[in-house]
Amino acid sequence: GQQLNQxxxxxxxxxxxxxxxxxxxxxxxxxxxxxKQDPGEGPVLLIxxxxxxxxxxxxxxTAQFGxxxxxxxxxxxxxIPSDVGIYFCAGHPIYNQGxxxxxxxxxxxxxxx
Amino acid sequence: DAGITQSPRHKVTETGTPVTLRCHQTENxxxxxxxxxDPGHGLRLIHYSYGVKDTDKGEVSDGYSVSRSKTEDFLxxxxxxxxxxxxxxxxxxxxxxxxxxxGSGTRLTVV
Numbered sequence: 580g581q582q583l584n585q586x587x588x589x590x591x592x593x594x595x596x597x598x599x600x601x602x603x604x605x606x607x608x609x610x611x612x613x614x615k616q617d618p619g620e621g622p623v624l625l626i627x628x629x630x631x632x633x634x635x636x637x638x639x640x641t642a643q644f645g646x647x648x649x650x651x652x653x654x655x656x657x658x659i660p661s662d663v664g665i666y667f668c669a670g671h672p673i674y675n676q677g678x679x680x681x682x683x684x685x686x687x688x689x690x691x692x
Numbered sequence: 693d694a695g696i697t698q699s700p701r702h703k704v705t706e707t708g709t710p711v712t713l714r715c716h717q718t719e720n721x722x723x724x725x726x727x728x729x730d731p732g733h734g735l736r737l738i739h740y741s742y743g744v745k746d747t748d749k750g751e752v753s754d755g756y757s758v759s760r761s762k763t764e765d766f767l768x769x770x771x772x773x774x775x776x777x778x779x780x781x782x783x784x785x786x787x788x789x790x791x792x793x794x795g796s797g798t799r800l801t802v803v
Contacts (some may be wrong), residue, residue: 583796585734621782621794622735667734671790679725679750680792682735 585668585683592658593691600686601652602668610671611644612680617664625666626653648673658690662671695719698783698795705802711770713798715783717763721793723786724766726750726758729778729797735782741766742789773802 585602592598602611610629614622628635628651629642635642641654651670655662668683693789695718705711710712715724725740727750737750739758755777757769770777784792 583734611790619796620785621796622710623794624791669735679737679740682727684732684734 583668583670583681583683584622585686587686588614588684589687589689591689591691594658594660598658598662598688599652600666600668602671602683603650603651604672604681605649607648607673608651608670609648609673611642612669613640613642613651613653614667614669615664616667616677616685622667624666655688658688660690660692663688663690695793696769696783696785696793698781698798700798701796702799703801705773705800707774708772711773711800712781713781713800715766715770715785716769717766717785719787719793721764721778721785721787722788723762724760725754725784725786725792726766726768727782727784728752729782730779736769738781747795770800773800775802778802 583602583604612627613625614687615625616622626635626642631648632646634646639656663686664683669680697716699714726734726738729735735753736758741747741760755799759767780797780803783795786792
């Protein structure tokens, strides 16, 4: 089935560093979403993007909907220990049926104090 | 919290036994989904529902069935559990089909 390629798969960074992760697809998407999953919990929505080129911030998080509509990135500035978790990109492909979201494989973020 | 509850939170079962997981919502959302999460695969859709008694298959539906007899409940059944179905199962709800809210998950181990 349709796959989103998310990279990197994992990151080990020092507290205070900036983080960047991205997601690409061979298909056009009309929505991009970024989720964060804490250990033992379900994913929680961080940012939703609805238009090509859209740049949206949520505190220290910034995400962009790529101009080609086939990619998106998420940046985290000045990381802190509570940023630890798994980050998922997700999107609705243009051929979307029934509102089904397609998810990337996730980026596992570790932050060293 | 978000009005979505999964039960049980943890379950260990034997190969070949039937298992039913429950998702209950208090948000009156139309759409409900079952995903499984496995290392290296992210979240993969098993089945989804777009209304009472309206369900459809996702990308990994083999070995699973679902039922939705009421707006608030979406049941996932493993007819005869296998070790490959050991996973963490997440239910999600959505009002419009965009932007899901997830439950806290059910960790299922098939031995």
